[in-house]
Amino acid sequence: MRDVYVIGTGITKFSRLEYPLVEIAAYPAIMAMKDCGLSKVDHVYVANMGGSRLNHQTSLASALIDHLSLYPSGADSIENGPASGASAIKEGYQAIASGMHDVVMVVGAERMREANNLEATDFVASLAHPLAEQIYGVTLPSLAGMFTRLYMKKYGVTSRHLAMVAIKNHTNALKNPFAHLHAPITMDGIMDGPDAMNNNPMIADPLRFFDMCPVSDGGACIILASAEVAKKIKRPKIRLAGIGQATDTHCVHEREDPTDLLAVKEAARRCFQMAKIKPKDVDVAELHDAFTILEIVESEEVGFFKKGEGHLALESGYTALNGKLPINTSGGLKAKGHPVGATGVGQAHEIVTQLRGEAGERQVKNAKTGFTCNFGGFGNNVVTLTFVKE
């Protein structure tokens, strides 16, 4: 296999965006082309989950080609639920590693503002099992609520640990100009003070308002290239060194132990094996905290901490921006936002920015190896990536 490098990146602010879906895709693409100085690419992948239903638009990848005048380059849309972004990066990797292409653009884009909150919840629930989950009213927040309750009981995680994830990630987001939420929160404000329960109402017991990511619009882009092309680009050399993908049962209730996220574990194992590194070699990571509990559990399943000890590492400050292994320096899905199809590409954008040493106020010192975990379904299709600075 040929080596594959990230040569360009771009991102929109994750927010409520006024412009059409194709422009949400085009903006970070143009930014990434400027970043590496190329005006042509061999192929384009677009990660998107909701275009057909929410925006009345299919074939988004073809639309983007037109918007950027990139024809006759080929283009395809990739969908793997909320893990669409990392899946699209993997397709880009394979296109270059195989020798089919030398330069591939990978864009993630989502415009969810067309949907009100109820419809957005229903839309995301369309990834659940139609006959065993959807028809009984299962939503992602309800699955996350039940999962959290089991996890609390088994491992001693408390609501205060969940709040610590939210506070850490909101604090990190204050240093990220592209983050959706620039709202400092405190334990007093969301858990302890007199207004805490008003500020932070129960949504899906035991998960409260601040345990949920926002519904965001947004786009992100990375441009991948062969070693030969990459060496001509005057940007830091960041290699996409490992990719792991794994699946699990569609229904959470069919898992032998529903508190295990086996697809996360296996995807990480495959990724580290391919990159020839160990979890302890990772300097900075973006984990998929669509719900606060997920950051804690993923930090265990990928191998950063022992099972049941993720909340203790969090509590000790190990995963804070100035800790030993900063997690979600971007603000994570919790505060940076979660435009579903764009999220995985956004995670890669953050890691590449960190490895390049261009993360400004939120820069992790001497970050050489970065990791992302992009979580599809309720953990039934997970894609992990490892990036290494050379």
Add this chain to the structure above:
Amino acid sequence: MRDVYVIGTGITKFSRLEYPLVEIAAYPAIMAMKDCGLSKVDHVYVANMGGSRLNHQTSLASALIDHLSLYPSGADSIENGPASGASAIKEGYQAIASGMHDVVMVVGAERMREANNLEATDFVASLAHPLAEQIYGVTLPSLAGMFTRLYMKKYGVTSRHLAMVAIKNHTNALKNPFAHLHAPITMDGIMDGPDAMNNNPMIADPLRFFDMCPVSDGGACIILASAEVAKKIKRPKIRLAGIGQATDTHCVHEREDPTDLLAVKEAARRCFQMAKIKPKDVDVAELHDAFTILEIVESEEVGFFKKGEGHLALESGYTALNGKLPINTSGGLKAKGHPVGATGVGQAHEIVTQLRGEAGERQVKNAKTGFTCNFGGFGNNVVTLTFVKE
């Protein structure tokens, strides 16, 4: 790049199917696994266009993994409008050629029966340009009608030539048990006889009822493998020898000459170049006749005939089942059916069946090299494939 072979195939009848989308995907997958005798694959790609909007289901690839108990293998859904199927095959090719995987399942599946005819038309129109086509009421039949009118004027194609495509493909479909329409039609019945205009009313002038493909449900599957795996499978050796993809402007009206399908031309050129063959080496082809005019024009753009002479070749019987270059032996989209996401995989299924010599009554003698053209948008994203019997 490593060589890639087709080791297994499966297909449902293209029809109005009673069972859920995931089962439409699962049925041909099981058939293909039986065909090659494997019970595991490294990765799954699912081509689908309408799951989110028409079937309230996203992450179809993950659902298929669960349905077939294939976890922890990874899976992704691929969307490129009506060319989703061939795009998914290309992803499968790259996954193996790169060395990431050895055995990859590629499924195409669509369940359009949830939509009535009006909604199906609107759904497919969601691939058109939102601001320059969709809002003015452009649909695919209306684009095809305008395109046909220009083509008639410029090249002398008549309504009778269009009817010849329909009659040929309906005749071929009678010999394909998996075809949607088993309805013999004649020039008398749809053009000349006293009931012809009742049988074949005008839909999008000059296109009549029998110039349109039906709205179909259906699924198809091919399993791809490395040479090392393929040599252990006791099935004819069919190599996926060439892939070409190309794009054109989103809006048909922006093309310098709207009667040119430049993406078809470029995709075919790239495909033949990769396969190291010429158009004249092709023994059997499946072209994307969603509208009868498209079979004629594609047969020219891919290089089988000179521009403006496709209808003459058709008229002479050159493209009939017993002609020099049989086109759409399966019945084509016109009579086999067009379950949009499944179509490209269905085309590959037909070509592999022909090259294996297993096409029964519709078998093309000594077919060694086959070609498919899968047409996305109104020709703005086209994927072509070449298969060679070794």
